Amino acid sequence: MGEPHSQQHHDVIVVGSGAAGLTAALALADKLKVLVLAKGSLTGGSTAWAQGGIAAVLDAGDTFENHIRDTMVAGAGLNRIETVEHVIGRAPHAIDRLASLGVPFNTEQGALHLTREGGHSHRRIVHVDDATGWAVQSALLKAAHDNPNVTLLPGRAAIDLITGKHETKYSGSGRVWGVYALDEESGEVEAHTARATVLATGGAGRVYQFSTAPRGATGDGIAMAWRAGARVANMEMMQFHPTCLYNLEVKNFLITEAVRGEGGQLKHPQTGERFMARYDGRLELAPRDVVARAIDDQIKRHGLDYVHLDISHQPADFVRAHFPTINEKLLTLGIDMTREPIPVVPAQHYTCGGVMIDLDGRTDLPGLYAVGECTESGLHGANRLASNSLLECFVFGEAAAADILRCWDEFDAPPPVLAWDSSRVEDSDEEAVVIKQNWTEIRRFMWNYVGIVRTTKRLERAQHRIRLLEEEITEYYRHFRVGTDLIELRNLLASADLIVRSALKRRESRGLHFTLDYPETLPVAKDTVLVPR
């Protein structure tokens, strides 16, 4: 770090412009000036890609108790009941709010159309065709653009949190004062300070070779909070979606769970056997961990590249009307889902663990909040129930904003902080090749050693690789100018480390964490909490 310099000061900084970040920003902007930073474009997070929808109890025949029970069953009892009740009780309000922002949810006979997904005992997923995320992202972004108290700043990759140790008069506290962020165009590193900072940076899915998550899902917020001293929990609970399109060119296209909700069947591609009957009485609508493991088992047992997802028995008009986006995409690849099955494989989909927060979105560090997929709020436990994630973003985005507004007078103004020091680093002409090599290596060993089925030996092998790469990447980070790729690589490795350490700590199989060395589930569910040294 270098000399004090002119820092850019804001009331509140939100890092991330997905569902969680924009919800927080809009709720704060009633009273405060908010800066929203985003790596790359404003639509680069997972939110824009969400397909199935948002879970909420809206049908007269459904109850909060049902939704709570389904969430706890999917989460294998690791969920925190107070969080589950908190979120599910607020779901109808979240849907009303989105509708008031102009999200054009599908309706049928004057009521919201509710679709069904795995693990849900009732129809309760509100949606906008099969592209709910894009509709939500667009409505939130429009509201943010229209709000004079929100400044949207894309092309800024946050590098690290500014904490007490960056104060020019070092206080030694873990107080968070904002972020250092790279201007991705100019290459300059800016210091943005605020009284409160909200991390809304999404998940770490890209730590795996196959993932439905967009390229920027590199666990940046989780890694930043960890480095700053916040606890992280349940990182071993990485969710694999059962049905990602198998295609040699298009590697991360999701086939929504709603296809199974509307009757889609999983079949052996050669024999046509509907194999889920062998694994679970709930068939294709068992929770995701169960279905993903069943597909993985079929693939390994029979040496397959993929299995089939078949909805061609439904009327073609029904399929086209319910899944217009998927149908169109598949047609460009020569697959007509109204007449033939879709080849699918499981792929990483969601990060259930993350930065530990309370019901107000507070982390361990004063001045730092976290919301959305980068957190461990207690909602998802050992396995997220489908369509509970966007819901979590809306509820915690509002909760964090409400807490910041409530406590505003207690937050001090930031002190002068140190400038980012680039005087001792140089450009590297090796950067592209080193980063690509390390990135590929991490994603491969995470897929092979830390995937759907684990063993202690495989986890230890992964940990060994992480230690070797840590030295190399730290060295690289110290000596060369930061770019987004290097920032992401550093965070990807930190995320891999947190996942493997958590997986090694859990000596049982529960939900998404399945290990051949400890196949039993222990009687008492306990979080895996990692505490920074």
Ligand code: FAD
């Ligand atoms: P994101 O939407 O991922 O946004 C993260 C933001 O942080 C982005 O703006 C990104 O640019 C920014 N960011 C990241 N790192 C940095 C950094 N270093 N500096 C600055 N900015 C940074 N959930 C459901 O409930 N229903 C669904 O139907 C559904 N479908 C899904 C389909 C797909 C294909 C995927 C991948 C996920 C789906 N999910 C679904 C999960 C859900 O979409 C995500 O969990 C949710 O959108 C996460 O929102 P978020 O705001 O936390 O993060």
Ligand code: SIN
């Ligand atoms: C899907 O549409 O299958 C994804 C839903 C989710 O991730 O919750």
